[in-house]
Amino acid sequence: MRQTFVIVFALLVGVTLAQGPGSGPFVLPQPVSLTWGSQVVPISDASTFIIQSNVNSVTLNVATKRYSTLFFPFGNGTSTSGAPTQSLSIQVQSSNEDLALGVDESYKIAVDSASSLTITANTIYGAMRGLETFSQLLTYNPKSNSYSIPFAPISISDSPRFQWRGFMIDTARHYEPVNFILHIIDALGYNKFNVLHWHMVDAESFPVVSTTYPELSAKGAFNPLAIYTHDDIEEVVAYAKTYGIRVIPEFDIPGHAYGWGFGYPQLLAQCPGYAYNINNIALNIAEPFTYQVITGLFTEMAALFPDQYFHTGGDEVIFGCWLQDPSIVSWMNKMGFDSVHAETYFENQLTYILDGLNRTKIVWNDPFQNGVTLAPGTVVQIWNSADITQQVVDAGFKAIASYAWYFDKQQPMGVSTGEFENTWEVFYTSDPASGVTSNVDSVIGGEATMWSEQVDQMSWDTRVFPRALAVAERLWSAAYINDTNSALPRLEQQSCNIARRGVNSGPLEPDFCLIQTYLGMSRPNRLRPIIKLDRDTIKSILS
Numbered sequence: 390m391r392q393t394f395v396i397v398f399a400l401l402v403g404v405t406l407a408q409g410p411g412s413g414p415f416v417l418p419q420p421v422s423l424t425w426g427s428q429v430v431p432i433s434d435a436s437t438f439i440i441q442s443n444v445n446s447v448t449l450n451v452a453t454k455r456y457s458t459l460f461f462p463f464g465n466g467t468s469t470s471g472a473p474t475q476s477l478s479i480q481v482q483s484s485n486e487d488l489a490l491g492v493d494e495s496y497k498i499a500v501d502s503a504s505s506l507t508i509t510a511n512t513i514y515g516a517m518r519g520l521e522t523f524s525q526l527l528t529y530n531p532k533s534n535s536y537s538i539p540f541a542p543i544s545i546s547d548s549p550r551f552q553w554r555g556f557m558i559d560t561a562r563h564y565e566p567v568n569f570i571l572h573i574i575d576a577l578g579y580n581k582f583n584v585l586h587w588h589m590v591d592a593e594s595f596p597v598v599s600t601t602y603p604e605l606s607a608k609g610a611f612n613p614l615a616i617y618t619h620d621d622i623e624e625v626v627a628y629a630k631t632y633g634i635r636v637i638p639e640f641d642i643p644g645h646a647y648g649w650g651f652g653y654p655q656l657l658a659q660c661p662g663y664a665y666n667i668n669n670i671a672l673n674i675a676e677p678f679t680y681q682v683i684t685g686l687f688t689e690m691a692a693l694f695p696d697q698y699f700h701t702g703g704d705e706v707i708f709g710c711w712l713q714d715p716s717i718v719s720w721m722n723k724m725g726f727d728s729v730h731a732e733t734y735f736e737n738q739l740t741y742i743l744d745g746l747n748r749t750k751i752v753w754n755d756p757f758q759n760g761v762t763l764a765p766g767t768v769v770q771i772w773n774s775a776d777i778t779q780q781v782v783d784a785g786f787k788a789i790a791s792y793a794w795y796f797d798k799q800q801p802m803g804v805s806t807g808e809f810e811n812t813w814e815v816f817y818t819s820d821p822a823s824g825v826t827s828n829v830d831s832v833i834g835g836e837a838t839m840w841s842e843q844v845d846q847m848s849w850d851t852r853v854f855p856r857a858l859a860v861a862e863r864l865w866s867a868a869y870i871n872d873t874n875s876a877l878p879r880l881e882q883q884s885c886n887i888a889r890r891g892v893n894s895g896p897l898e899p900d901f902c903l904i905q906t907y908l909g910m911s912r913p914n915r916l917r918p919i920i921k922l923d924r925d926t927i928k929s930i931l932s
């Protein structure tokens with residue numbers, strides 16, 4: 390039965406992929422509006438194809454330089470346009486480079502003729518989204534070694550459904566080299582994600598260098614080479630900005646804090662009865678030195694992460710660990726605290742520290758569930774279940790949904806046959822606003838999470854892709870774009886597009902993806918970013 394289904398389905402898709410009349414261009418995520426015709430616009434060779442912009446923005450210039458390569462994955466090609474040069478014209482309303490939650494990412498594309506190719510946008514970030522969409526309109530013909538845009542004239546008008554389209558990486562369970570984080574940013578940018586949530590430290594390791602508390606990484610990193618310096622962080626933040634991606638750091642406390650104790654053991658609660666699992670060990674919240682270290686570290690980090698939002702974790706605090714430490718118990722007695730009071734006290738301290746740094750706190754849903762009164766404005770990231778989203782938004786908080794998109798897991802869980810096959814469909818049909826009937830606008834988006842106990846740079850791409858394409862479309866496109874059969878050809882095309890750019894994204898069913906190696910060319914190196922920025926450019930982007 391299953392076999393029959395697969396074969397019939399492959400035949401159907403074979404027809405679609407032949408791009409017969411009516412199929413139109415495959416763009417992922419599906420734009421708000423897309424109309425097309427039946428002409429073919431020839432594209433000149435890469436050496437005479439120019440991307441022009443009406444604004445001079447260092448950040449947008451990096452993006453256009455990158456796409457001037459990405460438009461032509463099979464090399465420069467042979468000119469078929471018949472003109473000495475051909476240009477894509479980018480018209481941006483404002484050259485303002487401010488990147489914040491809710492930045493205008495809308496854009497329009499018009500492919501009218503070989504001499505009229507335009508992207509218009511209100512911001513440079515909308516222009517970047519347009520560049521990605523434009524790249525997906527180009528096709529390559531290996532016989533003539535030339536590029537063209539089929540289905541012209543094309544008119545696209547597009548903007549995202551959700552403001553927060555995040556992806557979480559975990560560099561505590563496995564260190565990811567900086568160049569590989571830049572590669573991850575490439576892969577996210579191709580799919581219009583706009584938040585890199587960087588779960589930097591956890592129980593297992595503390596790779597982040599602090600100049601105020603140098604023992605944190607000196608003793609807490611897996612290896613002296615497995616660290617993130619201030620310069621590294623600046624490079625990541627600047628590189629992400631060239632895709633309109635905001636980088637949000639997470640320091641997960643007071644639970645999951647064992648990694649802080651390699652450098653400064655006095656930061657940890659003493660609870661030997663819980664030591665069988667290092668994830669149980671919490672910070673010693675009774676000790677003033679704990680708040681001193683957090684303040685020093687966060688002050689340093691706020692200078693490196695310009696975004697308004699700062700994630701302080703807060704999940705899975707094991708109260709029993711605190712209750713086993715006599716010094717914490719005597720502090721709690723003195724203060725008249727039970728465990729939830731103690732957690733509330735700690736969360737209030739974090740809010741106070743972040744207020745001083747002009748940062749807004751994000752926490753996982755646990756403190757909310759425990760009954761901790763969170764400060765107004767706190768954003769709650771939901772990892773447990775959909776029904777919590779309703780409670781969070783009804784309590785007046787903004788919500789980010791993650792529970793449906795755990796990339797370390799097969800979804801649905803417990804399916805032992807077929808492994809990861811078709812599990813993208815479950816990701817695809819999971820909506821961040823699922824089950825939310827009031828205050829829906831407070832659901833600002835969602836985040837996929839790649840917890841990395843068993844994933845590093847060798848396996849990251851194949852664990853994440855092509856499944857993340859489903860999340861990308863869910864977060865960008867309208868809620869009613871939810872049919873898996875219509876989505877499949879878009880996902881297949883985009884999986885192939887990004888494979889040509891060096892992302893190891895594989896197929897979703899029997900098909901063929903023409904990659905460079907078939908033509909004797911090499912693919913971009915997966916362990917490096919598409920463009921490496923020099924220090925001056927990084928400083929200029931961040932200024």
Ligand SMILES: *[C@@H]1O[C@H](CO)[C@@H](O)[C@H](O)[C@H]1NC(C)=O
Nearest residue numbers: 434435436437438464465466
């Ligand atoms: C491709 O074009 C670029 C200019 O855009 C030029 O620098 C490069 O040498 C060309 N490559 C080949 C193989 O002709």
Ligand SMILES: *[C@@H]1O[C@H](CO)[C@@H](O)[C@H](O)[C@H]1NC(C)=O
Nearest residue numbers: 489695696697698746747748
């Ligand atoms: C605080 O941050 C907000 C948002 O990033 C910004 O608009 C404001 O100017 C900042 N205030 C201060 C005092 O730095």
Ligand SMILES: *[C@@H]1O[C@H](CO)[C@@H](O)[C@H](O)[C@H]1NC(C)=O
Nearest residue numbers: 818819820868869870871872
């Ligand atoms: C898809 O969207 C339609 C219209 O919004 C809705 O009625 C339907 O329940 C959705 N299907 C799934 C699987 O979510």
